Amino acid sequence: MSILLDGESRIVVQGITGREGAFHARQMIAYGTKVVAGVTPGKGGQEFEGLPVFNTVGMAVSEKRADVSCIFVPPPFAADAIMEAASAGIKLIVCITEGIPVLDMVRVMAFLKGLDTVLIGPNCPGIISPGKAKVGIMPGNIHREGGTGVISRSGTLTYEVVDQLTRAGLGQSTCIGIGGDPIVGSSFIDLLTRFKEDPQTKGVILIGEIGGTAEEEAAEYIKADFPKPVIAFIAGQSAPPGRRMGHAGAIISGGQGKAQNKIDALKKAGIAVQLNLGTIGKAALEVMK
Amino acid sequence: MSILLDGESRIVVQGITGREGAFHARQMIAYGTKVVAGVTPGKGGQEFEGLPVFNTVGMAVSEKRADVSCIFVPPPFAADAIMEAASAGIKLIVCITEGIPVLDMVRVMAFLKGLDTVLIGPNCPGIISPGKAKVGIMPGNIHREGGTGVISRSGTLTYEVVDQLTRAGLGQSTCIGIGGDPIVGSSFIDLLTRFKEDPQTKGVILIGEIGGTAEEEAAEYIKADFPKPVIAFIAGQSAPPGRRMGHAGAIISGGQGKAQNKIDALKKAGIAVQLNLGTIGKAALEVMK
């Protein structure tokens, strides 16, 4: 098993005819992912690598039974694309797009309330269940199937960690980049809850960064209710306050979001916090054993 | 037992210093209802019949542990009052106000989504659990405690029916007027689900009227999942299409909402439909026995 995504998942790519969408759709297919359709409004009827392109997600669902969507739509239209996918009955939406206005995400999250839809991202590398399927932009080749779950607010930082894990002999059940924006569809806790129930997952790596209080909340949840080993890393210990460090969500403001707060909260909850990124693979091996 | 409301319920009256609010607050108190506070913005600090008047529902909740609200606020401000009560943590909101714009109710219902709050009304007589508490404008004296649940879209029509029930010797567990507007907080089904679990309730009288499809949906639910005896009455068999019959929701339009459709649906579901209002008390006695 894995969480959210497996070899049976049927993926539709929203924005498949764009440069990024096309490139990564090919990469996903090359990884062995079941991409079943693309969507670009106005380009319905075209083909992409032998797959049908539809005008709406609704048609991809009714014609090709798509149940997962991967969104590569430019920021001004991305919130609309997420809602379209959710209203079409898509169960897992992975939004790669970076730069969505935060008030658009406020509306999206209110829209999703009460719906049986999981949103990953936006501004994220996506989700991969190694050996089964990849929905996103991460390099597939650094992953190996195994028992470690990875949840991260970052992209390349996750690749760095995954690469070390794989080299250390720790394969992954599912790796999820939840996104670097202030408001993201799935939190650490949402996904930990799923990893808890997943028999393949033996332990979890949690990669946080400055901004917000998601790591503090995760720490409390883990302490209270998560029985598997966890190792955490927090990026941005040397970041100055008041500056947005690349990710829209990575900012220390109003006294909140400092790396040290997060590290303290995690340690207080009894979670192993790795301070040196260079040796996180080896450290994980210790903790997971 | 009874549903939603009992002798322990602690009521706050929103709009208690208005003419209607004041009159009915006194009636509720006279019935023995535990009215604990009133709310009128700007009149906080005043007293009403020895009860404190607060500026906000939040204060009535924190100071007097109010858990039920009865709203007598004029239509332009009623949606705001409902949301205020819900956000203050009130569990049962009874909105008497008639004349709320329907798009305000659209917003209210979206706001209530996901909250643990029951809204009765608007444009309704309220709810009474005879012998325990009365929250609304119905005449208390016609009711008797007993085993019949009553759900109705109407006001005086309900009093007529309840009076006949009481005279026929059928007391009531709880009587609820769900309201005559196109959008109301609680449907027939919402309340049937509660009557199903209530041991005091032996059977239910359902009083519908033209407009919408709430009765048809209730019929399906009852057939599938409601084990207690039900008797139904539908008002408006002689109503012309396209005209709003007093209640904003009582209108036959777009081919929907005809009394005959509802009667047919109820009969098809095996529910006893009483056509003559004059003898509904006796008919109920037959069915409930």
Place this chain on the structure above:
Amino acid sequence: MKLHEYQAKDVFRKYGIPVPNGQLISSSDQTSRASQAIQGPPWVIKAQIHAGGRGKAGGVKLVHNPYEAVTAVESMLGKKIVTRQTGAEGVTVNQVLIEEGLDIERELYLSMVVDRAAMMPSMIFSQAGGMDIEEVAARTPQRIFKERVDPASGWMPYNGRNLVYRLDPLPSPNAVKGLLSVMDGVCRLFSALDCSLVEINPLIITRDGRVVALDAKMTIDDNALFRQKDMLVLDDPREKDPLEQMAEKYNLNYIRLDGNIGAMVNGAGLAMATMDVIKMAGAEPANFLDVGGGANEEMITKGFEIILKDRRVKAILINIFGGILRCDVLARGVVAAAAKTSIRVPLIVRLEGTNVDEGREILRNSDLKFLVAKDLSEAADIVAGQVS
């Protein structure tokens, strides 16, 4: 509150929804100047009445020269039109709209209403433009497409795409854009103006690819008129029944019907049920009248006067279940009304509930002649007996 077509089209223009060029006239000698100002021939002459179904009743005419235009206008202005929605009496046409005739390639249907079950506004779209949409819905429901508007997001572009991209065949990209824009406009005005209905039937695509609202229906939520003052001034009471107008003034819920039994009841549900009981007893109600839960003596008096003004009424049934409205208040109101007007028809009274004894006492001690019914069934039987 219903708007006239020409009023709705003025609103449409403000929200960027294309409508045909047109002019409103209220006397036939304005016809030639109006037709000169508008591109044509052909022109379309349209009677401005609130009721639907005017097309089949001669209320819409296509004309090919100025003479035909004048003839068509004269056939409408000041005349009565009877449609399936007007009742047998019909309504008088006071105004006529003259519009350019457009070259139609395709007729579609678009409307927005509040979906009661979903508790959200819902847009309804169909390929079957120009037809009776209720019939289409009943016969070929698969030809009707719907999109609900979540209040958390408002109308989103995808809502429009979900509707437009189901058209088969797909119109030109320009027409697709035009349709999406009209839908957005309809949704914006629906929310901004507290509509309960906006309907465009047909919404056309012209041969040159433009999307135009050929017809326009708008109804404003009466409950929201307090904050829609701009709409309120558009109210045209000329088509309303004079008794209904009078009732409106006194906040009484009164609807005139075709029978001859006048009825006064407190509460809408009980009023409907009372009409039903009258009908079941073999008679026909002359009206629906709900004096409301909180009626005062003056409202009762006015309500009773309105019933008495209706010359068709052959008997009157008063059915009051006293709750908030006390029976003594009711009785005083009836006595006051009777003092002003002579009551020339039998009066049947059924009182129950709060202060019922005081109420009966007041009636008994008055000069009023009336029959007492002990319950609703008896009341209806007595009434029906009076007119049979």
Place this chain on the structure above:
Amino acid sequence: MKLHEYQAKDVFRKYGIPVPNGQLISSSDQTSRASQAIQGPPWVIKAQIHAGGRGKAGGVKLVHNPYEAVTAVESMLGKKIVTRQTGAEGVTVNQVLIEEGLDIERELYLSMVVDRAAMMPSMIFSQAGGMDIEEVAARTPQRIFKERVDPASGWMPYNGRNLVYRLDPLPSPNAVKGLLSVMDGVCRLFSALDCSLVEINPLIITRDGRVVALDAKMTIDDNALFRQKDMLVLDDPREKDPLEQMAEKYNLNYIRLDGNIGAMVNGAGLAMATMDVIKMAGAEPANFLDVGGGANEEMITKGFEIILKDRRVKAILINIFGGILRCDVLARGVVAAAAKTSIRVPLIVRLEGTNVDEGREILRNSDLKFLVAKDLSEAADIVAGQVS
């Protein structure tokens, strides 16, 4: 994007939020005309800089006559102000706002931000106006009141009442009304202009019961600037670091810091982690630079040029985990930049991931002198060794 106080107050006026009368001047000889146009004395002279904390740094002065006004303006215009938010270099004051002095009865605090955990905008209100709100929140959290704005309903009157009626003592009914109106205005402009912060500290009640925004801070969500063109033109880049401005032009995430190790990384998280590793190795990063996941050769070249332009940089670390950004692209970009500028400091390169071999090959075959690190820990150690 931050607005200046005077810009934010212009926005406030449009949304009906009262602000003091005032004039903006950019040279001291405009002082006397400005002060004549505004009611006073007293007047308040306020340096227009983006950074907070200017009050304690001499950036706000109360003056009682025109001579004092000129002196105060001259003490600010063209001078540097150093606050806790500017860094040690400070920022130059280019503009000064002259405002009427008001008679303050009470100072409150009001702001709106997006509450990340609740995923809704949240209004924050406190009796403790004029103070550092972070400190108030830390010491006396019970003095901070919050109301969230549900997107399904928008800001509702009750939200305002929930905040205002918690004031103790309660202000006059007029002031209550004024406060509710300001809150409504703040919420409307927050949504309409895609703000990430609106802050009024202090929001005052004057002795005559008026509610006035004495200060005004506004930040616009950078991600929403594409649809906030009116705000975009208000951008004042004069306070920005020139290297940061240059980076912005090329869509590079670059932030200048106080250390001397230049760093170029792909991905924000990895860039932060790289800064952390540098610091743990005992050195200080000179910048944060995320060239992004999708960087092309030109962006790499520009990024490298920006690092080289920073005269404080004593060593450069390139840390790339090739994913979407391939290592060969990175290498070509670095070589291209090196061809234009002489590299006068040690360069340490750590490459991993997609096309790593091609990338290393390109670097090796160039004229570039550089050190290779096999992993991140080693990279940091080498860099720190170069500057210690």
